[in-house]
Amino acid sequence: xxxxxxxxxxxxxxxxxxxxxxxxxxxxxxxxxxxxxxxxxxxxxxxxxxxxxxxxxxxxxxxxxxxxxxxxxxxxxxxxxxxxxxxxxxxxxxxxxxxxxxxxxxxxxxxxxxxxxxxxxxxxxx
Numbered sequence: 787x788x789x790x791x792x793x794x795x796x797x798x799x800x801x802x803x804x805x806x807x808x809x810x811x812x813x814x815x816x817x818x819x820x821x822x823x824x825x826x827x828x829x830x831x832x833x834x835x836x837x838x839x840x841x842x843x844x845x846x847x848x849x850x851x852x853x854x855x856x857x858x859x860x861x862x863x864x865x866x867x868x869x870x871x872x873x874x875x876x877x878x879x880x881x882x883x884x885x886x887x888x889x890x891x892x893x894x895x896x897x898x899x900x901x902x903x904x905x906x907x908x909x910x911x912x
Contacts, residue, residue: 791879793840794870796860800853803842811838811909813873813880836871836882836911844903853905857886866912883912 792801792809814837817829844850860867866883873880888907 790872791870792872795856795867796869798856798860800842800856803844803849803853805841805843808839808841809872809874811836811840811871811873812875813878836873836880836884836909838874838909840907840909842905842907844905845901847901847903850903864912869909871909871911885910885912 790801791799792804792806793811794800813834815831816833816835818832819827819829821827842853844853857867862868862883866885868881869884870879870881871884872878886907886909888905891904891906893902893904
C-alpha cells in the first residue's frame with residue numbers, strides 16, 4: 787500500500803502522528819448570498835477554503851519537542867503556516883496557508899514512566 791500524505795507543515799510530514807479515524811478536514815465553499823425582489827435566494831461561490839479538525843498524538847517528549855520546533859520554524863508573519871492538507875471531500879492534497887488553533891492534553895502514567903501528548907487542532911485556510 788502506498789503511503790498517503792494527509793498533513794504536512796512546511797516540509798515535515800506529520801501524517802504518522804494523526805488520529806486517522808478522527809481526521810475531519812474538507813474543502814468548503816464560501817458564498818455571496820442575496821435575496822432578490824421576488825424573494826428568491828441566490829448564491830455565488832466566491833472561494834473555497836480548507837477547514838476542519840484533526841488530532842495529533844505523540845508518545846515521547848522528544849517527538850513533542852520536534853513538533854513544536856516544526857511549528858516555531860514555519861510560522862509566518864500573520865501567524866499562519868505553509869501546509870499540505872488532504873481534503874476528505876475532494877480526495878486531494880492541497881497546498882495552502884493555514885491557521886492552526888489547538889488545545890494540548892497530556893496523559894501521564896507515572897508508575898510506568900509513560901506519557902501521551904495529544905493536540906486537537908482546528909485548521910482553517912487563510
